[in-house]
Amino acid sequence: MATQLHRSLKTPAAVAVRGLSRAFGPRRVIDNLDLAIRPGEFVALLGASGCGKSTLLRILGDLDPEFEGEVVVPSRRAIAFQAPRLMPWKRVWHNVVLGLPGRPDRKRAERALDEVGIGHRADVWPKVLSGGEAQRAALARALVREPDLLLLDEPFAALDALTRIKAQALVAELWQRHGCAILLVTHDVEEAILLADRVLVMKEGVIAHHEPIALDRPRDVADPEFARIRGALLDWLGVAHGAAH
Amino acid sequence: MSITEIDRSYAALRKDRPAEPADALVRLTPATARGRQVPRWLRRGIGPVALVLVWHLASITGVLPAEVLAGPATVLSSAAKLIQTGELQEAVVVSMQRAMSGLLIGGTIGVALAILSGLTRLGEDLVDAPMQMLRTVPNVALIPLLIIWFGIGEAPKIALIALATAFPLYLNVYAGIRGVDQSLIEAGRTLGLGRAGLVRHVILPGALPNALVGLRYSLGIAWLALVFGEQINATAGVGYLMANAREFFQTDVIVVCLVVYALLGLAVDLVVRSLERIFLSWRPNFTGA
Ligand SMILES: Nc1ncnc2c1ncn2[C@@H]1O[C@H](COP(=O)(O)OP(=O)(O)O)[C@@H](O)[C@H]1O
Ligand SMILES: [Mg+2]
Numbered sequence: 309m310a311t312q313l314h315r316s317l318k319t320p321a322a323v324a325v326r327g328l329s330r331a332f333g334p335r336r337v338i339d340n341l342d343l344a345i346r347p348g349e350f351v352a353l354l355g356a357s358g359c360g361k362s363t364l365l366r367i368l369g370d371l372d373p374e375f376e377g378e379v380v381v382p383s384r385r386a387i388a389f390q391a392p393r394l395m396p397w398k399r400v401w402h403n404v405v406l407g408l409p410g411r412p413d414r415k416r417a418e419r420a421l422d423e424v425g426i427g428h429r430a431d432v433w434p435k436v437l438s439g440g441e442a443q444r445a446a447l448a449r450a451l452v453r454e455p456d457l458l459l460l461d462e463p464f465a466a467l468d469a470l471t472r473i474k475a476q477a478l479v480a481e482l483w484q485r486h487g488c489a490i491l492l493v494t495h496d497v498e499e500a501i502l503l504a505d506r507v508l509v510m511k512e513g514v515i516a517h518h519e520p521i522a523l524d525r526p527r528d529v530a531d532p533e534f535a536r537i538r539g540a541l542l543d544w545l546g547v548a549h550g551a552a553h
Numbered sequence: 554m555s556i557t558e559i560d561r562s563y564a565a566l567r568k569d570r571p572a573e574p575a576d577a578l579v580r581l582t583p584a585t586a587r588g589r590q591v592p593r594w595l596r597r598g599i600g601p602v603a604l605v606l607v608w609h610l611a612s613i614t615g616v617l618p619a620e621v622l623a624g625p626a627t628v629l630s631s632a633a634k635l636i637q638t639g640e641l642q643e644a645v646v647v648s649m650q651r652a653m654s655g656l657l658i659g660g661t662i663g664v665a666l667a668i669l670s671g672l673t674r675l676g677e678d679l680v681d682a683p684m685q686m687l688r689t690v691p692n693v694a695l696i697p698l699l700i701i702w703f704g705i706g707e708a709p710k711i712a713l714i715a716l717a718t719a720f721p722l723y724l725n726v727y728a729g730i731r732g733v734d735q736s737l738i739e740a741g742r743t744l745g746l747g748r749a750g751l752v753r754h755v756i757l758p759g760a761l762p763n764a765l766v767g768l769r770y771s772l773g774i775a776w777l778a779l780v781f782g783e784q785i786n787a788t789a790g791v792g793y794l795m796a797n798a799r800e801f802f803q804t805d806v807i808v809v810c811l812v813v814y815a816l817l818g819l820a821v822d823l824v825v826r827s828l829e830r831i832f833l834s835w836r837p838n839f840t841g842a
Contacts, residue, residue, distance in 0.1 A: 385743075389736070395741075396835050396837065407741065407746045407750065433834070433835040435837040
């Protein structure tokens with residue numbers, strides 16, 4: 309099996325994937341996929357449920373070595389999943405700095421929590437956090453590692469609409485400040501267009517479509533160009549949209 | 554609109570059924586308005602108190618002869634006597650020491666084996682099958698063997714307790730380690746935790762709730778094993794006190810010993826509860842605080 313996961317500190321691209329395949333049994337979920345992400349680029353990945361988005365993300369996150377092809381990613385990566393996956397037995401601040409070398413640095417954790425707006429929750433157990441707060445803590449935990457690539461797998465999918473809007477704005481702001489490349493998996497077309505430099509549509513194991521988003525930030529869903537892009541993406545996703553929108 | 558009007562209009566909606574005001578709507582009473590009830594602890598106390606009262610009445614009326622079972626008054630006075638002479642304290646200390654050293658040895662072995670077989674495939678293959686086999690042997694059935702191996706001193710008693718307590722801890726810690734949420738282990742890996750870090754920060758804390766369940770079982774069984782173990786030619790301890798009392802038909806002393814066993818069990822349960830309070834306050838369903 310030609311399995312290679314190169315790690316390097318300075319890559320010309322944040323992600324370079326060539327000829328990537330991943331099969332579960334006889335089923336090739338990812339089939340000869342190519343993908344490049346520039347350093348600091350915000351890329352959103354859309355696709356029907358079960359098309360392999362999480363599988364791709366897990367490969368990029370070095371959580372799944374059973375692939376074929378060539379994958380180059382930065383050595384400093386961070387992942388946030390749909391569930392916050394905080395260790396319930398560690399206080400929030402301790403969760404944030406878990407896995408960092410050296411003694412747990414409380415100051416550093418507090419700075420990261422302040423940045424996502426929940427500095428006052430540093431000392432509580434994760435169980436008392438609301439869904440939005442827990443997801444913010446997970447973001448703080450990811451960003452405190454100063455990643456060059458941040459992988460987000462539907463991080464807002466479980467949040468209520470209002471909390472989701474705030475969380476999206478927060479991610480946009482954090483991205484501006486940290487300048488890391490982001491690959492955001494989402495099933496929300498508007499979220500993708502609001503946040504990303506480029507929206508990818510995954511289909512039948514490959515990236516079937518790239519849609520660069522040239523709109524100025526902050527973006528407005530009422531913009532006609534926004535609506536045009538949304539229509540185009542929904543077409544790619546095979547969703548009839550004329551009446552619904 | 555009044556409640557009855559609502560009732561009527563609601564009933565009108567259900568034309569197929571006649572109007573049933575009582576069934577249609579119910580007024581929910583808030584807990585604060587439900588009247589002062591007898592506190593729970595008081596209600597729960599009534600049963601035991603009544604039992605002791607009946608016991609007392611039965612023995613002072615002679616329905617229950619002292620040779621069969623001494624009355625509570627006699628039991629209390631002989632407890633006082635045993636405490637005055639220091640016999641009871643001495644016996645309790647000896648029994649506690651037995652139980653605790655047995656638990657310490659058995660618990661250490663059980664937890665160590667569980668960690669070995671929980672964390673490594675090799676450990677699992679070597680350790681788990683024999684442990685699952687041995688646990689089906691009733692501990693007390695080993696007493697004859699233990700006597701042959703260890704004689705009739707302290708050793709067989711402690712060995713029996715150690716054997717009995719090793720299994721609950723082994724089984725629960727092993728299940729705890731294997732049951733740790735896989736997604737948390739994965740998250741730990743993405744955070745850069747190595748194998749040792751995962752064990753320390755994810756796997757062992759994740760197994761802790763089960764470990765405490767195991768400890769609770771082990772402590773319960775330690776007591777049981779103690780009672781059996783102290784039947785082996787004891788020369789000190791609560792079991793010895795009891796065996797002596799049997800010789801002289803002192804049912805009062807026997808009851809005192811039974812109460813002591815019960816109180817020791819209770820005390821140990823309290824200890825486990827406090828441990829849970831300290832170590833498991835992070836749990837979402839923790840209600841002990
Ligand atoms: N560990 C696994 N074993 C078998 N099949 C899997 C596994 N992980 C994912 N799959 C399958 O691969 C396909 C893609 O899954 P996934 O990447 O999670 O989809 P999504 O795009 O919704 O994130 C699905 O059909 C799923 O059933
Ligand atoms: Mg997915």
